[in-house]
Amino acid sequence: xxxxxxxxxxxxxxxxxxxxxxxxxxxxxxxxxxxxxxxxxxxxxxxxxxxxxxxxxxxxxxxxxxxxxxxxxxxxxxxxxxxxxxxxxxxxxxxxxxxxxxxxxxxxxxxxxxxxxxxxxxxxxxxxxxxxxxxxxxxxxxxxxxxxxxxxxxxxxxxxxxxxxxxxxxxxxxxxxxxxxxxxxxxxxxxxxxxxxxxxxxxxxxxxxxxxxxxxxxxxxxxxxxxxxxxxxxxxxxxxxxxxxxxxxxxxxxxxxxxxxxxxxxxxxxxxxxxxxxxxxxxxxxxxxxxxxxxxxxxxxxxxxxxxxxxxxxxxxxxxxxxxxxxxxxxxxxxxxxxxxxxxxxxxxxxxxxxxxxxxxxxxxxxxxxxxxxxxxxxxxxxxxxxxxxxxxxxxxxxxxxxxxxxxxxxxxxxxxxxxxxxxxxxxxxxxxxxxxxxxxxxxxxxxxxxxxxxxxxxxxxxxxxxxxxxxxxxxxxxxxxxxxxxxxxxxxxxxxxxxxxxxxxxxxxxxx
Numbered sequence: 001x002x003x004x005x006x007x008x009x010x011x012x013x014x015x016x017x018x019x020x021x022x023x024x025x026x027x028x029x030x031x032x033x034x035x036x037x038x039x040x041x042x043x044x045x046x047x048x049x050x051x052x053x054x055x056x057x058x059x060x061x062x063x064x065x066x067x068x069x070x071x072x073x074x075x076x077x078x079x080x081x082x083x084x085x086x087x088x089x090x091x092x093x094x095x096x097x098x099x100x101x102x103x104x105x106x107x108x109x110x111x112x113x114x115x116x117x118x119x120x121x122x123x124x125x126x127x128x129x130x131x132x133x134x135x136x137x138x139x140x141x142x143x144x145x146x147x148x149x150x151x152x153x154x155x156x157x158x159x160x161x162x163x164x165x166x167x168x169x170x171x172x173x174x175x176x177x178x179x180x181x182x183x184x185x186x187x188x189x190x191x192x193x194x195x196x197x198x199x200x201x202x203x204x205x206x207x208x209x210x211x212x213x214x215x216x217x218x219x220x221x222x223x224x225x226x227x228x229x230x231x232x233x234x235x236x237x238x239x240x241x242x243x244x245x246x247x248x249x250x251x252x253x254x255x256x257x258x259x260x261x262x263x264x265x266x267x268x269x270x271x272x273x274x275x276x277x278x279x280x281x282x283x284x285x286x287x288x289x290x291x292x293x294x295x296x297x298x299x300x301x302x303x304x305x306x307x308x309x310x311x312x313x314x315x316x317x318x319x320x321x322x323x324x325x326x327x328x329x330x331x332x333x334x335x336x337x338x339x340x341x342x343x344x345x346x347x348x349x350x351x352x353x354x355x356x357x358x359x360x361x362x363x364x365x366x367x368x369x370x371x372x373x374x375x376x377x378x379x380x381x382x383x384x385x386x387x388x389x390x391x392x393x394x395x396x397x398x399x400x401x402x403x404x405x406x407x408x409x410x411x412x413x414x415x416x417x418x419x420x421x422x423x424x425x426x427x428x429x430x431x432x433x434x435x436x437x438x439x440x441x442x443x444x445x446x447x448x449x450x451x452x453x454x455x456x457x458x459x460x461x462x463x464x465x466x467x468x469x470x471x472x473x474x475x476x477x478x479x480x481x482x483x484x485x486x487x488x489x490x491x492x493x494x495x496x497x498x499x500x501x502x503x504x505x506x507x508x509x510x511x512x513x
Contacts, residue, residue, distance in 0.1 A: 008121065008122065008123040009033065009121070009122050009123060010032060010033065010122070010123040010125065011032075011033045011034070011035045011117060011122050011123070011124055011125070012029050012032055012033065012034050012035065012125045012127055013034075013035040013036075013037065013089065013110075013113065013114045013117065013124060013125070013126050013127065014026075014034060014035070014036055014040070014127050014128075014147075015040070015110055015126070015127060015128035015129065015130060015133060016040045016043040016044065016106070016110070017128060017129040017130055017471050018127055018128060018129055018147045019036075019040065019044065019057065019058075019061045020044075020047065020054050020057050020058060020061075021057070021129055021147060021441050021443065021471055022057070022147070022149065022150075022441065022442070022443045023057045023060035023061040023064060023443070024443070025127075025147060025149065026061070026064055026065075026086055027064075027080060027082060027084075028149050029082075029084050030082040030083055030084055031082065031083040031084055032084045033077065033084060033085045033086075033087065034084060034085065034086045034087070035086075035087055035088075035089045035113075035117065036065075036086065036087070036088050036089065037088075037089050037090070037109065037110045037113040037114075038088055038089065038090040038113075039106050039109040039110055039113070040110065041062075041065075041088070042106070043106055044058045044061055044062055045058075045062075048062060051420055052288075052420060053419070053420070053440075053441075053443075053444050053447070056423065057443070065086075068080075068086055074086070074087060074088045075087065075088050075090075089113050089117065090113065091112060091113050091116040107130070107133055107136075110133075111126075111133065111136060111137060111140060111142070114126045114137065114142050115140055115141075115142060118141070118142060124142055124143060125143055125144075125145060126142050126143065126144040126145070127144075127145055127146075127147050128144060128145075128146070128147070129146060129147055129471035129472075130470075130471070134146070146476070148476070150442040150476060150481040150485075151475050151476050151481075152475050152476075152480050152481055152484045153475060154474060154475060156484075157474075157480065157484075157496075158189075158483060158484055158487045158494065159494075159495075159496035160191075160192060160193060160238070160252075160483075160487075160493060160494035160495045160496055161192060161193035161194065161195060161235070161238055161495060161496070162186070162192070162193075162194055162195070163194075163195045163196075163197065164176075164178065164179060164182055164194060164195070164196050164197075165196075165197055165198070165199045165202075166178040166179070166196055166197075166198070166199065167198070167199055168198040168199065168200065168201065168204060170196075171196065171198060171204060171205070171206055174219070175208070175216070175217055176196050176206070178196075179194060179196055179208065179217065180216070183210075183216060183217075188210040188212075189210065189487055189488045190210065190211070190212060190488060190489065190490050190492075191209055191210065191211075191242070191248060191490070191492065191493035192209070192210045192493075193207060193208065193209050193210075193220065193238045193241075193493075193495065194207070194208045194209075194210065194217065195207055195234050195238075196208065205234060206219065206220075207219070207220035207234055207237060207238060207241075208220060209238075209241060209493075220237060220238065220241045222237060222240065223240055223241070223244045225267075225271060226271060226275045227267070227271070227320065229267055229320065231264070232260070232501045233497075233499050233501070235255075235259075235495055235496070235497040235498060235499065236259075236260050236264060236497060236501070238495045239251075239253055239260075239261070239264050239265075239495045239497065240264060240267075240268060242493040242494075242495060243264060243265060243268035243269075243459065244268055244271075244272070245493070246278060246457070247490075247491065248457070248491060248492065248493045249452070249456070249457050249458070249491045249492075250449065250452075250457075250458055250460075250486060250489075250491055250492045250493075251457070251458075251459050251460075251492070251493050251494065251495075252437075252459070252460045252461075252479060252482065252483045252486075252492075252493075252494040252495075253265060253459065253460070253461045253462075253494070253495055253497065254461075254462060254463070254464055254479060254480070254483065254494065254495070254496045254497070255463060255496055255497030255498060256463055256465060256466075256497075256498075256500060257463055257466065257500065257502070258500035258501060258502030259497035259498065259499060259500055259501065260497060260501050260502075261461040261462070261463075261497060262312070262313070262316055262433075262435050262461050263316045263319070263320075265433050265435075265459045265461055266282075266284075266313070266316050266317055266320060266433065267320055268431075268459075269282040269431040269433055269459070270282065270317070270320055270408075272431055273413055273414075273431055274413060278431075279429055279430055279431040279455070279456070279457070280412075280429045280430055281412055281413045281414060281415055281430055281431075282413065282414050282415070282430065282431045282432075282433065283415045283417060283427065283430050283431070283432045283433070284310065284313055284414070284415070284416050284417070284432075284433045284434075284435070285416070285417050285418065285419050285422065285432075285433075285434050285435070286310065286312075286313070286419070286434065286435040286436045287419055287436055287437070287439045287440050287444075288418065288419070288420075310416050312435070313416065313435065314405055317405045317408075317414075318405065321404065321405065415430075419434070419440075419444075419448065422447075422448060422451050423447060423451070425451050426451060426453040427451050427452060427453045427456055428453030428454045428455050428456055429453070429454070429455040429456060430453075430456045430457075431456070431457050431459075432452065432456055432457065432458040432459065433458075433459045433461065434448060434458070434459070434460050434461070435461050435462065436461070436462050437460040437461060437462040437477075437478055437479040437482075438462035438463055438464050438466065438467050438472070438477045438478075438479045438480070439462070439467060439468050439469045439472065439477070440469075440472075440477065440478040440479070441469075441471075441472060441476075441477070441478050442476070442477075442478045442481040442482065442485075443478075444478055445460070445478030445479070445481070445482045446478075446482075449482065460478075460479055460482065460483075461479075462477075462479040464477060464479060464480050
């Protein structure tokens with residue numbers, strides 16, 4: 001029972017969802033008293049058998065409490081090394097019976113416990129990730145707050161790049177003078193990108209990555225790809241630069257739907273696994289927070305469930321593999337004299353000068369996406385030849401032995417896994433891609449990133465504006481928080497992609513709905 005205090009004794013009462021979000025939250029209120037309503041223990045007990053991250057966090061919280069009880073009575077309060085205390089709270093039955101709340105609900109019992117503590121002279125701070133619980137607490141006169149240990153305000157969100165306009169003549173220099181001057185007054189972080197464009201023509205630009213030292217900036221050029229696919233805008237070029245840089249072991253790509261985050265990561269991963277042989281294989285995973293029933297309700301065995309759940313990844317991989325098919329077919333046509341590429345054609349606009357031998361990097365000019373251009377020229381020819389079926393005779397991967405996504409899986413170059421099975425592992429020499437990371441908590445992301453072994457590279461992708469988890473938002477999800485925590489590290493880079501390249505409809509849906 002909570003004793004009445006003559007002075008206002010502050011206590012932070014934690015909701016169940018806080019402990020499921022971060023088991024270490026027990027120890028994150030230094031010099032303060034932390035209260036756990038006893039009904040929370042019952043809720044943790046319900047989740048502890050789950051194989052999910054929620055189940056893991058429930059078990060970890062219970063273990064923490066079991067260790068603490070060895071140092072004293074949890075009902076009276078156990079001292080922590082940080083100067084605070086942890087205690088288990090409960091309200092007397094006779095008082096509970098008089099409550100206006102429906103105490104059949106565990107959430108209401110937690111609120112009632114907080115209300116009882118407050119009425120007995122305590123300064124209560126109710127900490128919960130549940131928006132509705134905070135609203136109900138406000139109605140009851142209880143001071144309620146979100147759990148904000150890992151929180152990035154929107155106005156402090158780090159995009160990973162800045163934009164600077166300079167006179168066009170400066171773009172002819174290795175490094176524009178205005179960029180050097182700007183760098184003297186701006187605190188560039190390692191691997192932060194600078195988009196330097198002409199004052200009168202934003203299609204005329206150079207991109208640099210900050211590396212510090214006397215050199216200060218490294219120019220960014222399009223990587224030499226074996227496939228006729230590439231970046232369509234400056235931010236995609238930044239992303240490819242980070243993805244293909246072996247020194248950058250941790251890369252995050254953020255942006256709205258259709259900006260190419262997942263596609264670029266898959267393109268870079270496949271290239272470095274199959275063509276460059278830098279990694280043994282590519283491992284791909286995404287959280288089980290779909291728009292509908294979870295993976296357990298999907299039909300079939302585990303592999304069939306994974307295939308359905310990972311369908312967006314398969315779709316992107318199919319585009320890449322199909323591009324290699326078109327490339328092989330065009331080369332054959334060239335040899336037969338049936339197709340001649342016009343290498344001398346140039347757009348009317350001023351060409352981009354970041355590297356003259358590369359095509360112009362403009363979403364209105366499709367030469368950076370030659371796959372689309374060639375498909376348009378040979379659409380009728382290709383349709384009559386394939387009749388909707390895959391022709392494996394003309395597959396670029398023939399020389400590597402890969403003709404389909406399943407081929408990559410069968411030959412151990414591609415692995416699709418549930419995040420649950422990544423815990424407790426060390427993953428060496430792999431290109432690791434985790435998609436939809438905005439639906440993971442910072443604690444979950446920490447668990448995943450800590451699995452990265454020697455010689456591996458990990459990529460986190462997601463849209464912080466499209467979150468399906470009920471206890472996460474733009475400022476508290478694992479993607480945004482991890483990007484903020486790692487900024488400034490030499491092995492890290494992040495890029496926020498702004499422009500949708502999927503379709504006009506997709507872009508409008510993101511803007512209007």
